[in-house]
Amino acid sequence: MYASAVSFLAPARVKAMLRGAECGKLLVLDVRDSDFAGGHIKGAENIPAARFDGDEMVDQIIARFCQDVEVVVVHCYLSQQRGPYCAQRLAERLEAQGCTSPEVCVMAGGWKRFRRELEMDDFELVEGFSD
Template sequence: MSDINLSNLSYISREDLSKTFLESDAAPSLPKNLAIIDVRDSDHIGGHIRGSTWVPSSELDYRTPELVRNLKDKDVVVFHCALSQQRGPSAALRYLREKRRLDEGSKTESKGEEDTGEEKKAQKVLVLEGGFNKWQEKYGPDKRLTEAWQKDIWEYGQ
């Protein structure tokens, strides 16, 4: 049993996440040091956060090691599902556990190699409060922040 559990998770509000897009003077875009992972399944229809990566929760078993490797240079990784009550937090936990497993494996392999003395900055893994449902309530129509948003889907419920 892993010692990484729900109490280890941190959350980010939709307002704080949106600020990361809008801080740039250029056209709003996802900062290079940030990744957003959308783990909704068929409920992914109707829009998504600009620049997010869709990894359906049904694919997490085999895609998590790939995610850890591909996102190793990101300072912040944000997970979300529709409500961020189950799939989003579960995905974040799975990611953290796999990251630890792979990090420990690489430490074992690198023993005996020269230490550069540089401390690697710890990656922050967060969950979006309220998930995409809460995000789209405020930012769905905002094309700077949301892509492929379909008002009729959200107006009448998914």
């Protein structure tokens, strides 16, 4: 087993990253299933959690999405099980490949908390969602 550490980021920090200079180096992976269509962070890649079970699939995700990013933020609806599991799998596969970046994080509280904490000027950060 790998000792890859995955940290948690508050939605407010994720919002700041989406608005800041870090935005171009940030990848948001939403690991929810069909509920992704009901609202999500603009620009997020939707890769359902089931795709993180096999090493080959995770390696394909890394090759396709993680090459030019510094931070990967993974989340599901609550980020209690699927999000942390997927983030840990991603971090383990990156470590197995000898990669020191990107940093892999979980958005604390997931989409539910992100959505609950939306303020008027935050709606530019989401799509497929109406309040």
